[in-house]
Amino acid sequence: MSVHPENPIIVALDYADARQALEFVEQLEPGRCQLKVGKELFTRSGPSIVEMLTKKGFRVFLDLKFHDIPNTTAQAVLAAADCGAWMVNVHACGGRPMMEESARRLRDHGHDTLLIAVTVLTSMDDIQLRQTGINASPAEQVMHLAALTEQSGLDGVVCSAQEAVMLREALPLDFKLVTPGIRPSFAEKGDQQRIVTPAKALLDGSDYLVIGRPITRAEDPMQALVLIEQEIATVRG
Ligand SMILES: O=C(O)c1cc(=O)[nH]c(=O)n1[C@@H]1O[C@H](COP(=O)(O)O)[C@@H](O)[C@H]1O
Numbered sequence: 001m002s003v004h005p006e007n008p009i010i011v012a013l014d015y016a017d018a019r020q021a022l023e024f025v026e027q028l029e030p031g032r033c034q035l036k037v038g039k040e041l042f043t044r045s046g047p048s049i050v051e052m053l054t055k056k057g058f059r060v061f062l063d064l065k066f067h068d069i070p071n072t073t074a075q076a077v078l079a080a081a082d083c084g085a086w087m088v089n090v091h092a093c094g095g096r097p098m099m100e101e102s103a104r105r106l107r108d109h110g111h112d113t114l115l116i117a118v119t120v121l122t123s124m125d126d127i128q129l130r131q132t133g134i135n136a137s138p139a140e141q142v143m144h145l146a147a148l149t150e151q152s153g154l155d156g157v158v159c160s161a162q163e164a165v166m167l168r169e170a171l172p173l174d175f176k177l178v179t180p181g182i183r184p185s186f187a188e189k190g191d192q193q194r195i196v197t198p199a200k201a202l203l204d205g206s207d208y209l210v211i212g213r214p215i216t217r218a219e220d221p222m223q224a225l226v227l228i229e230q231e232i233a234t235v236r237g
């Protein structure tokens with residue numbers, strides 16, 4: 001089922017090892033979604049998992065959320081792009097020089113890999129943010145970091161879809177909004193705080209929906225994906 005020429009779903013392959021991840025991927029076609037390889041799977045299986053998924057025709061978001069001094073981060077971003085990742089990310093709170101240097105390094109090496117920055121993690125609420133010494137609300141902090149990300153020349157941000165309307169109004173249309181914390185009505189909230197349904201996230205301006213446990217931990221993951229595709233089709237036509 002193809003829901004859109006540019007399918008918005010990114011399935012988070014938060015599996016413990018490559019075997020489990022590949023078992024799941026065997027049931028998919030690249031036209032249905034992008035795949036996200038995160039810290040656990042990457043740390044256990046290494047860059048070969050990105051290469052394997054890319055060879056199968058999937059676009060891979062390598063979600064390692066780099067946050068370090070500019071040179072170290074830029075080299076890590078370059079290494080991620082060299083693995084064949086379609087999208088990679090850094091933490092926006094690493095600062096403007098770190099983001100600018102990472103974007104420049106990709107350009108200088110001829111990569112068209114999308115580089116995006118995490119603003120405020122979707123698992124955080126006002127209280128958790130204050131505990132880290134930031135007195136702004138999550139929405140204010142997301143706005144601030146998204147503007148910094150755009151000024152640094154990156155392609156977009158990771159944020160909650162709760163912030164999508166605000167960011168869409170303030171930032172260029174081609175600035176990508178990648179939104180985790182997606183929870184269809186049938187799924188549990190888990191450790192996520194700033195959650196939104198798939199349909200609302202798209203209506204509010206998200207470009208990509210990152211969805212993990214509502215699919216991967218469902219009793220029938222393929223059925224969960226179909227339900228999400230059907231919900232998306234109602235707003236995308
Ligand atoms: O960068 C991310 O992908 C990310 C950023 C963020 O703020 N929140 C967030 O949940 N994520 C990732 O998105 C996925 C969400 O998974 P579920 O909560 O299981 O749907 C996980 O793999 C997280 O690592």
